[in-house]
Amino acid sequence: MALQGLDDKSQVLTASVFWYFTWKDEIFRWDHNIDYKNISRLTVKVSDVWVPEVYIVNDVRDMPITGVNREYVIVRSNGKMTWFPAKELQTSCAVDVSKYPLDTQECIIKMEAWYHDNTSFVLNTIGSGIDMSEVHFIQNGEWDILNLSANSFQYQDYADNSFAYSCIHYTLILKRRSSxxxxxxxxxxxxxxxxxxxxxxxxxxxxxxxxxxxxxxxxxxxxxxxxxxxxxxxxxxxxxxxxxxxxxxxxxxxxxxxxxxxxxxxxxxxxxKPSCIVRIIFSPMIYFQQNYLKKSFTPAQDSRPEGLIxxxxxxxxxxxxxxxxxxxxxxxxxxxxxxxxx
CATH class of the missing domain: 1.20.58.390 (Neurotransmitter-gated ion-channel transmembrane domain)
Known part of the structure; x- marks a missing residue:
């Protein structure tokens, strides 16, 4: 929604974002034409339903996405759940300022599932996985977004390689507005x-x-x-x-x-007269000095002995x-x- 900026000093990327999560929950299925007076859609609190437990692992303030007191989930009669969590991210980003002020930076927002392995929980991207909101996006005066991409993959458990966990990396390519x-x-x-x-x-x-x-x-x-x-x-x-x-x-x-x-x-x-050490240091210049004197001065103007520095x-x-x-x-x-x- 907005790119607040990239702080070169603290190496922190600040951005306002929202996610579009969708999944199927078999518990929330009903026939809205028969029993529930044609009610096919409900809006319930996050605390009342199951939502994906994911973390922004390189967020420097608060890694969990879930905010149970401020968010809602849209539930449909076919079991489709839709969740739109919004958050102001402050993620760490390694800044390469070698070409400042004509530099281009690559920042990654890392979303991971920590407590559910890939046998029960898998994160997949929808379409390109990341885009700028046509309605909400606000340009940043210092940074221009050149490219956005998302990559979903699985990584091995650090303690036990027999388990793998789902992960999505969102990559932002930023170019500094150098004017x-x-x-x-x-x-x-x-x-x-x-x-x-x-x-x-x-x-x-x-x-x-x-x-x-x-x-x-x-x-x-x-x-x-x-x-x-x-x-x-x-x-x-x-x-x-x-x-x-x-x-x-x-x-x-x-x-x-x-x-x-x-x-x-x-x-x-x-x-x-210069000291002996000085004369030794400047002795290679005697030849050029003599030629310079012969061209620039007459004998009447310079009566010094030839070769004297x-x-x-x-x-x-x-x-x-x-x-x-x-x-x-x-x-x-x-x-x-x-x-x-x-």
Whole structure:
């Protein structure tokens, strides 16, 4: 009748449903044309007749379906019994949020007969077994129902395999309506990632560059906290969006480290020579550095000995590495988005 929602945090599916049970009861048979003044139909309380004793075994609140104080059974003279129990279900559902907010979930409502084996009690589905009420159904704003199916089968007794019990599993395939989440989550994330690229164009001499990087780092951290509040606390499945935000935090942290080091190197004079360890680390860049100097500067502009690495050279190489890191970050993020969509 209605799908209230699927709580990602508690992993609980809430839905208003009713069942259509029908069976034959030989005790309730009479000739309505002769003895009972043409009365062919009665409505009696559930407490006055036998009704199937079934349970929703993954209901987190109340497993039995029967509610003797609020329900009735329609009895016909040919012994046909009809029961329409209605209930608001809260069933457990394992949520896979790896592709949030473009995810599709599969939830199962498990109905079982616990106390009657298949020699005296069998559950069968009518038609497809499950459908949406054309009169009562109310759309959910967050989830769209893609498919409904029912599967009746029998399972063995846990203690004695010689007995089998009847069971029906109702499967709901739900797809998240992603428009709201794309606007409130994905769109701000893309904007923050794009803003993070502005660190390339801000001069190191500008004192606001480090402050800008710190602001981006704190913003991504807060954004990850907000996303985590809506996600289930599980390590089985983690959203790719969470990984991407964590990646942005890592990139922002590396950016802060490089920018802070670059600001420090800007204060070193050209006469200061890097230590032996630094020269060894950056020695593979000597050849490229020499070619760069030959093309960009004249001998009058740069009188340094050929092959000498200065702190300013290291600063340029660090900033070049930062640019490459930001480019790889964008490529990795776009690749993950394409994977999630397709």
């Amino acid at each position: 709201y989440h794309l606007i409130t989550t994905t769109f701000p994330f893309v904007i923050l990632m794009a803003i993070n690229l502005l660190v390339v164009v801000i001069p190191t001499e500008c004192g606001e560059k480090l402050g800008f990087c710190m602001s981006q780092f704190l913003t991504m951290t807060v954004f990850l906290t907000l996303i985590g509040q809506n996600m289930p606390s599980s390590s089985l499945t983690i959203s790719y969006l969470t990984f991407l935000i964590s990646l942005q935090i890592l990139v922002s942290g590396i950016t802060i480290l490089i920018v802070a080091k670059s600001i420090y190197l800007q204060t070193r004079s050209i006469e200061d 200065t702190w300013l050279d290291i600063d340029r190489k660090l900033n070049c590495g930062l640019n490459i890191l930001l480019l790889l970050n964008v490529i990795a993020t776009v690749s993950v988005f394409v994977f999630v969509i397709y």
